Amino acid sequence: MLVVDQLKKDDFQLRVLATVVLGGLLVLFIGLWWVQLVSSRHFKEQLEIQSVRTVRLPAVRGKILDREGRPLAENLPRFNVDLFVEDLSGKYQVAYSNALAQTRRYLNLQLAEKQKQLGRKLATQEKKQFALTRTLIAQLQRQTRYEVTSNLIADLSTRMQQPISFSEKDFQARYDKSLALPFPILTSLKPDQIARFEEQSVEVPGMNLGVQSVRYYPNGTAAAHLLGYLVRNNDSTEGEVAEYNYRLDDYMGVSGIEKLFDKELRGNAGAKSVLVNNLGYRQSETIWSPAEPGQNVVLTVDLDIQKAAEAALGAVRDNIHGALVVMDPRNGDILAMASAPGYNPNHFIQRPSPEIWAAEWERWTNTDLEVQMNHAMQGEYPPGSIFKIVVGLAALEQGVLNPKEIFHSLGYYQIPGSSKRIGDTAKEGDFDFDKALALSSNPYFITQGLKPGVLPRMTALGQRLHFGERTGVVPRQEDKGYFPSLRDIHSSYWHDGNTANLSIGQEKVALTPLQIAVMISAVANGGKVLYPRLVSRVVPYGSDEPSQTFPEGRVRDTLGVSQRSLRIVHEAMEADVRSPTGTGREAAVPGLRIAGKTGTAQVEKNGHIDKSAQITWFASFAPVEEPHYVVVAMVVSGASGGSTCAPLAHKVYEAIQLKEHKPASKTGTLAEMQ
Secondary structure, three states: OHHHHHHHOOOHHHHHHHHHHHHHHHHHHHHHHHHHHHOHHHHHHHHHHOEEEEEEEOOOOOOEEOOOOOEEEEEEEEEEEEEOHHHHHHHHHHHHHHHHHHHHHHHHHHHHHHHHHHOOOOOHHHHHHHOOOHHHHHHHHHHHHHHHHHHHHHHHHHHHOOOOOOOHHHHHHHHHHOOOOOEEEEOOOOHHHHHHHHHHHHHOOOEEEEEEEEEEOOOOOOOHHHHOOEEEOOOOOOOOOOOOOEEOOOEEEOOHHHHHOHHHHHOEOEEEEEEEOOOOOEEEEEEEEOOEOOOEEEEOOOHHHHHHHHHHHHOOOOOOOEEEEEEOOOOOEEEEEEEEOOOOHHHHOOOOOHHHHHHHHHHHHHHOHHHHOOHHHHOOEOOHHHHHHHHHHHHHHHOOOOOOOOEEEOOEEEOOOOOOEEEOOOOOEEEOHHHHHHHOOHHHHHHHHOOOOHHHHHHHHHHHOOOOOOOOOOOOOOOOOEOOOHHHHOOOOOOHHHHHHHHOOOOOOEEOHHHHHHHHHHHHHOOEEEOOEOEEEEEOOOOOOOOEEOOOOOEEEEOOOOHHHHHHHHHHHHHHHHOOOOOOHHHOEOOEOOEEEEEEEOOEEOOEEOHHHOEEEEEEEEOOOOOOEEEEEEEEOOOOHHHHHHHHHHHHHHHHHHHHOOOOOOOOOHHHHO
16 A cells, blocks of 8 residues: 555555566566466477487496506497487488489379379379378388488598498488497597598588497417406496387406406496487487496506417417417416417407408307317316326325335336236336436326325315315316325225326326416415406506406415425426426426426327327426426427427427516506596
8 A cells, every 4th residue: 555655645666566467477477478378389399309318338348467567448429420329410402302203204104104094093092002102101201311321421431531331221321320429430430530530520511520439459469378368248237227219339348367357347327318309310318327437457468478478379380289388386476378270359349351251150159169268277187198298296295205215117007907008108217206207208107196195295285285276266167177186096996007007197186277287386386276367456547546456476275285295396407408408308498497397288089199189288486496487388280299299388488588678668547647
């Protein structure tokens, strides 16, 4: 009432204020009426023709690094030419309109020709065969879209000076299922191609240069079996949102470290939303959550030693089957683990030329299944004369072996009560322990193994070394081999012939090269049976603080033998390499004291010895005075342990010697390298 009274008194300022307020209310009322009533139909139509699509964004995979921080598996940017179909919608519409008009003219001409032939007008039902059907319209739309896109790609091919494969089937499938996502047309561009495209990109409508993170193994086949390989897998990981409309390409490890640490390496996927219209074309997009890069896995492997091991194996012959393990006997660290035949894990991500890929795939699927096998820890092989080290330790501990006592060998061993003889490459002669081990005399060690109490001792030593059990270095990717138990050797079916063959590593025992490396490490380090270690730590992206660490030098068991017995074995093994007549003499490296033992295990096929399939070994450690390295080489179908495997160890020790005399490489922190 007070305001009305003031207005009646002709208060000019108050009237202006009241007019402004009333005008504002009127504007708000009109706007509300427009939104609620007039524009409601428009907004309803917009909601009906628009929808949101969710897209899974894969994270950048973590690196796999060697002990010095050098990459064994990393990521590289891959540049692609991507087609954005929504940018061509105008061209599609023009081409479709022209094709539709042309088709209508053709159908009308056909109709007129038919009526002329009949001399009458067609009935309504008869005219339907000359009408545009929904099927024909859809076919025209598909055809014009493909023709427009195909012509653009042909033009791009000319500009890029590279043929581009473009399938109508693939294009239509992509158009139907993933219209809102870019369609890669040309992948893995080289620098000159990138420059050429950027220079002419304004003349290539609907196409842009895209960047994708791609797994890359910079050392090719080196450590391939250890690292493993990836296959495409876009599934959500544990704890991740499972429902997405689209999933960009992601990968999963299927063997080696890539599989074992797939969760850590893969990181956490991100997500974005894409607003699309009723035709499926992208309108806008919003990042909901960015992808979190995977963590880095740091191995105990030394890249220099690994390459030396790979090169040594590869130099033997083509299509070699074998393995080479280098281990630190002080802490169990695996410095190298090579297996042959190998493969290039890059080929599973960055497909090479069709010819190379066809040859590689044929090896994997048809002719050489063992290319997938890590012979170092998945191959079970009789150890041959390598096992004589265990026999010697057992006899020494039992007190029945005098290392200086002379034993006369006839050059063969006659199994009591049997007509079977076991031959001997050491020939007839007199042997003490050093000479017997250096020349690998079969009769000498069979005689020791058959002495009272030695068989249970060597069996107990095998159990302390955990023969017939997995080392646990890469869970679920390792074979355990086999070895007799105390129950086996005391059973009714066990005879002296079994003991004789076991004493030379030819029967009832099969080991992996990694298990042999663990055994030699225990002999070298004074009796500690270590768990081998392959991974030292896992480090989050951009940090130097590990999220997981794996301690070194974990003791699994002890040999339980005297230092005297070990010293006697050390001296005999050194004589095997140092002596001009020793079977391991070809492993010798000037300036380095190496202790080793050769082995050649025969393989029986169809009741006959197959020399072409025999297993050859050389197991060693150095330097003898302070062991830092254990080197074990195994080759299938080798000539002998001395002539085939000892030279491989020689090459590895030379590489180690060279590395120790070179200045330490300078590597930054993990965070700096990222």
